[in-house]
Amino acid sequence: MPAPPASSSARSNAPQGALHPTTLTVQTAAPEPPPATMDQVVDRFLEREHGLIKFLANRTPVVETYLQNLTADPVLGPVPSADHYFLGRIDMGETVDRKDYLKDDDHSMQARLMGGFHKLFTLQYQPVGFAWMVYADRTDFDREHYDFHFVRREFLGDVRCFVFDVTPKKTAGKGRFLGRVWVEDHSYNIVRMNGTYSPAPKNSYFFHMDSWRLNLTPGYWIPSYIYSEEGDFSAGAKNRIAFKAQTRIWGYDLKKESKDDELTQIRVDSVKDESAAAQDASPLQAEREWQQEAEDNVIDRLTTGGLVAPEGDVDRVLQTVVNNLIVTNNIELSRPVRVRVLLTSPLETFSVGNTIVISRGLVDVLPDEASLAAVLSHELAHIVLGHNLGSKYAFNDRMLFSDDSTYANLGFKHIPQEEAAADIKAVELLTNSPYAAKLDNVGLFLRALQSRAKQLNALLTTHLGNPLGENGNITRLAALSSKGPALDNSKLDQISALPLGGRVKINPWNDRAEMIKTAPVAITSARDKMPFEVTPFYPRLTRWTDQSGQNPSATTAANSPTGN
Numbered sequence: 001m002p003a004p005p006a007s008s009s010a011r012s013n014a015p016q017g018a019l020h021p022t023t024l025t026v027q028t029a030a031p032e033p034p035p036a037t038m039d040q041v042v043d044r045f046l047e048r049e050h051g052l053i054k055f056l057a058n059r060t061p062v063v064e065t066y067l068q069n070l071t072a073d074p075v076l077g078p079v080p081s082a083d084h085y086f087l088g089r090i091d092m093g094e095t096v097d098r099k100d101y102l103k104d105d106d107h108s109m110q111a112r113l114m115g116g117f118h119k120l121f122t123l124q125y126q127p128v129g130f131a132w133m134v135y136a137d138r139t140d141f142d143r144e145h146y147d148f149h150f151v152r153r154e155f156l157g158d159v160r161c162f163v164f165d166v167t168p169k170k171t172a173g174k175g176r177f178l179g180r181v182w183v184e185d186h187s188y189n190i191v192r193m194n195g196t197y198s199p200a201p202k203n204s205y206f207f208h209m210d211s212w213r214l215n216l217t218p219g220y221w222i223p224s225y226i227y228s229e230e231g232d233f234s235a236g237a238k239n240r241i242a243f244k245a246q247t248r249i250w251g252y253d254l255k256k257e258s259k260d261d262e263l264t265q266i267r268v269d270s271v272k273d274e275s276a277a278a279q280d281a282s283p284l285q286a287e288r289e290w291q292q293e294a295e296d297n298v299i300d301r302l303t304t305g306g307l308v309a310p311e312g313d314v315d316r317v318l319q320t321v322v323n324n325l326i327v328t329n330n331i332e333l334s335r336p337v338r339v340r341v342l343l344t345s346p347l348e349t350f351s352v353g354n355t356i357v358i359s360r361g362l363v364d365v366l367p368d369e370a371s372l373a374a375v376l377s378h379e380l381a382h383i384v385l386g387h388n389l390g391s392k393y394a395f396n397d398r399m400l401f402s403d404d405s406t407y408a409n410l411g412f413k414h415i416p417q418e419e420a421a422a423d424i425k426a427v428e429l430l431t432n433s434p435y436a437a438k439l440d441n442v443g444l445f446l447r448a449l450q451s452r453a454k455q456l457n458a459l460l461t462t463h464l465g466n467p468l469g470e471n472g473n474i475t476r477l478a479a480l481s482s483k484g485p486a487l488d489n490s491k492l493d494q495i496s497a498l499p500l501g502g503r504v505k506i507n508p509w510n511d512r513a514e515m516i517k518t519a520p521v522a523i524t525s526a527r528d529k530m531p532f533e534v535t536p537f538y539p540r541l542t543r544w545t546d547q548s549g550q551n552p553s554a555t556t557a558a559n560s561p562t563g564n
């Protein structure tokens, strides 16, 4: 085996937490000559894979798996019959370790939901679950354990790849990767893996997976999405397991936690004196300053914990919708309303101070702007009505908890009376807004959600805000749920809700959110609608570019994948 690139061995000695994207510029001093044979390509990607495992060894990204069990519907095909949700941090340096955000407390809602999932993981999946599939083989990805067979060249997005079939040798032992890898042709990194693990140990079962990586930092392709699917719906099939699952990984650049890190998170400068006269605050001003400080604390904490995206373009799109409501209703507030994106899939909104937070999953499934305005209007109504929660978080000691316990330590659920009042106010705001003419679509969305509510309990289980419904009943904005035409699957132009993953894309390295631009694809049957459903990932692969304008030295590296 050739020596590993100088860069990776140098980095492995670096202190934890010292890594930053701008320091990842050290590459091999001289470009290696391009491989002359497919055997040399194999050597190169094996070496790069080991380099990646080393490079990510001190990272603890967030990993989210959302799984829908499937049952056959004669008209719609396989549809969700139940769902499961898992969220945690994975320690990339260890083979079997996950820290759960959703703590395994006996009496919590999460514990009951996790029950099904644990069973799935421990009885049917070895050893660690979906996140295990970030690498083909952590310990023995080499020629002693595997045979590699070149298949063809192929483009994935903008990236030209070599495709290899990978089969474990007979003597390689259980649970080895069996499938196909795509290797990009500049630096010979694996960019996609598709297959399973074989042979399975007795009484257990390995799922199939399609695992994608993105070129998010110079020289490395970072594991980002894993799609898993099992199930045979053909006539006569013995239908033991049937599900679809999306695993998303993000927050690679989050700091590894330590006590020191937590202490640096205390804010000492959040109250700025902006008044020229530098007077003491009046009681009302003081109250507002206090709420602003709590709001900033909470949003900062959720961002550093990898649960809220840094401020960005998606926020501005969402804020435009809120501004439409504010302007047409002549609302005057002491501070502007901001909107931020929670990075997770379950459908949820909440507000803290004048900041509205909406989950990625909810933005994904909303069919149109009017429906987006409707879910945001409920939170705007809380703000207008002064239902401010969370001012206790102005005390910084309340922010000193570990990332894993974020959900246990923060909560923004309103009492039922405030929920009812916010719904009434929200309908009033919508009726005065440009969205008034499109409330039929909102009704359609709410009924579509109702029609799946019993099967999608995990998707409807919120972790920070009030749920859209409980016990299989959608209660949010109930006054609008009777509006519009009847749900009709046979009407191909009636789009009541979208599949997950269609609107917002998260950069797994820096957590930035952006709107996805996809070309419209014609719906040709009721089975194409897939409301609220999980679908395979098909990211358009591109090579790393320096979009920020920073980090100019990165591209000078000899074997930089950008080639400039």
Ligand SMILES: [Zn+2]
Residues within 6 Å of the ligand: 378, 379, 382, 414, 418, 419, 422, 466
């Ligand atoms: Zn509410």
